[in-house]
């Protein structure tokens with residue numbers, strides 16, 4: 001069984017009277033990828049800021065690989081690489097020179113510094129642009145350079161705060177490819193997002209946070225099981241469904257909800273295996289189906305389900 005690498009224990013932090021993080025606890029296992037998801041202002045950045053030791057918590061504690069994260073430099077902090085939302089880059093220097101500066105801050109020098117810079121640039125697919133200035137980069141390329149900078153000291157865990165904000169879809173895929181490679185290398189990852197599909201793509205575990213509190217801390221599969229409908233059957237009928245048809249549908253096994261609008265029917269199913277019998281029942285009732293499709297319910301709905309609000313406005 002994997003061992004615990006990071007343990008966040010009941011941490012809280014207020015800014016003046018505003019409680020930004022309120023008793024947050026979760027763990028990250030060795031090699032695990034955790035997606036920290038919540039709407040704007042939920043407390044994600046404050047939480048990762050405390051994990052990296054950039055912000056001091058008011059109460060609670062954080063333990064990285066057996067050592068408490070505190071103030072000042074420590075071995076525990078060196079095991080973490082942090083990719084903030086914005087990183088100050090020297091626009092007059094090339095990317096390689098920027099990385100050399102960052103590496104020097106970690107005490108790297110000589111052949112090792114050169115090797116780490118080259119490895120990091122190759123990993124984020126910027127080797128061919130190493131001698132260009134970041135000012136000539138797209139938003140996505142700058143973000144990838146940020147990731148390279150966080151990897152120079154070879155951290156066990158990489159923490160990324162909203163790595164895809166302001167990034168075009170192609171660069172977003174490149175960032176995910178990089179994260180997949182890091183994951184395959186056995187590194188632990190934490191990344192924050194307010195897009196469930198992004199979190200689902202890579203995370204072994206999802207921590208949902210809202211108003212500074214953890215609402216769920218589970219595998220994606222376990223979260224799916226919390227949804228009342230895990231699949232949807234959408235059908236377009238030749239005529240608008242009658243009230244009797246709608247109530248008959250609602251009584252069928254596996255049907256968790258039915259909505260009719262005009263000639264369209266949206267049927268929630270506990271899982272997709274109930275789709276054939278539901279369709280057969282409709283045909284038995286003499287309904288003419290013009291079109292139908294099944295779809296997996298999006299995990300995006302889980303936030304709505306937990307809070308009654310959607311993840312984004």
Ligand SMILES: Nc1ncnc2c1ncn2[C@@H]1O[C@H](COP(=O)(O)OP(=O)(O)OP(=O)(O)O)[C@@H](O)[C@H]1O
Nearest residue numbers: 015018019020038039040041042043044045046047
């Ligand atoms: N330096 C600060 N001073 C005062 N309030 C702050 C500060 N930083 C964050 N906050 C407040 O704390 C709460 C949590 O903010 P935080 O940035 O941690 O959330 P977030 O989930 O990362 O949101 P976002 O996705 O918008 O970055 C918000 O209400 C925010 O306004």
